[in-house]
Amino acid sequence: MWIDTHCHLDAAEFDAEADAIANAARQGGVGQIVIPAVERGNFQTVQALAKRHGNCAYALGIHPIFVPRATDDDLDLLRTSVAAAKNDPRFVAVGEIGLDFFIPALCGDALRKKQEYFYSAQLKIARDAGLPVLLHVRRSQDIILKYLRRIALPGGIAHAFNGSFQQAEEFIRLGFKLGFGGAMTFPRALQIRRLATELDETALVLETDAPDISPVWRHPRRNSPEELPRIGAALAGLRGMPVDEVALATSRNARAVLPRLPESN
Numbered sequence: 135m136w137i138d139t140h141c142h143l144d145a146a147e148f149d150a151e152a153d154a155i156a157n158a159a160r161q162g163g164v165g166q167i168v169i170p171a172v173e174r175g176n177f178q179t180v181q182a183l184a185k186r187h188g189n190c191a192y193a194l195g196i197h198p199i200f201v202p203r204a205t206d207d208d209l210d211l212l213r214t215s216v217a218a219a220k221n222d223p224r225f226v227a228v229g230e231i232g233l234d235f236f237i238p239a240l241c242g243d244a245l246r247k248k249q250e251y252f253y254s255a256q257l258k259i260a261r262d263a264g265l266p267v268l269l270h271v272r273r274s275q276d277i278i279l280k281y282l283r284r285i286a287l288p289g290g291i292a293h294a295f296n297g298s299f300q301q302a303e304e305f306i307r308l309g310f311k312l313g314f315g316g317a318m319t320f321p322r323a324l325q326i327r328r329l330a331t332e333l334d335e336t337a338l339v340l341e342t343d344a345p346d347i348s349p350v351w352r353h354p355r356r357n358s359p360e361e362l363p364r365i366g367a368a369l370a371g372l373r374g375m376p377v378d379e380v381a382l383a384t385s386r387n388a389r390a391v392l393p394r395l396p397e398s399n
Contacts, residue, residue: 135165135398136366136381137388138359140230140268140293140313140341143169143190144179147345147356152183159359160189165385165398167359170230170268172197174208177215184224191395193229193268194219199237201252202245209255216263226394227290228260229268236273250277257285266290266391269310275301282308289391291339294347296326299333306337311391313341316349316357319368331372339388340366 138159143152159167169180170193177194184192194215196204212228219225233249234240240249260267267290271278275297282305289309294317295302302312314330317323330338342365344357349365352358363381370380389395 193227232270233274
């Protein structure tokens with residue numbers, strides 16, 4: 135069974151199809167789908183989706199794209215929600231959190247500082263709860279790492295990783311796995327494909343980020359967790375490994391870094 139470590143199944147692009155898509159992914163061999171929250175408004179939505187499906191789990195966090203409209207009250211709610219969810223077997227991490235220095239509207243001095251404030255605060259919430267994190271690291275790997283060196287965590291996943299080998303090695307040293315998905319399937323994505331090919335297999339986990347980052351065969355259409363086995367097969371091709379071995383290795387890695395993940399059934 136495959137594990138999709140990052141899928142926004144609650145997104146508006148799925149709407150009423152979300153339940154059918156989760157079921158289809160399960161029938162296709164996706165044993166678990168991790169659904170990260172992005173702001174306080176969807177905390178309950180991701181939790182409800184995970185509870186409806188035996189192959190879904192969830193994380194709670196405030197995504198950097200939603201930081202501009204977030205307040206300290208949102209952090210307080212996240213803290214209490216994380217504490218309340220600790221007894222929920224489908225709650226696996228704090229996320230999606232991090233920094234985005236790619237979108238120009240987020241890169242002014244004031245918003246960069248606010249992003250870092252919310253990122254640091256959420257790392258501390260995860261640390262205090264003993265939970266891993268799901269990290270958004272777009273154009274921000276070095277600053278993400280700076281905070282991870284200061285705030286000790288039990289690890290997590292650098293989602294949609296597209297950094298250097300040196301940055302990859304530092305994430306790995308700090309106990310993190312690196313997420314690879316649809317971007318890896320594009321022949322021109324040379325750096326991502328090289329990372330996916332040459333990094334130690336114990337560092338890799340798979341994801342779709344659906345409905346975003348569609349693989350080459352679906353681009354520009356909506357992505358789906360149903361595509362994960364084929365994305366995994368693409369990774370197997372890059373590494374010259376049997377597909378079954380890639381499924382086993384990436385699922386083992388996901389469970390190592392997200393130990394609360396329910397067993398597939």
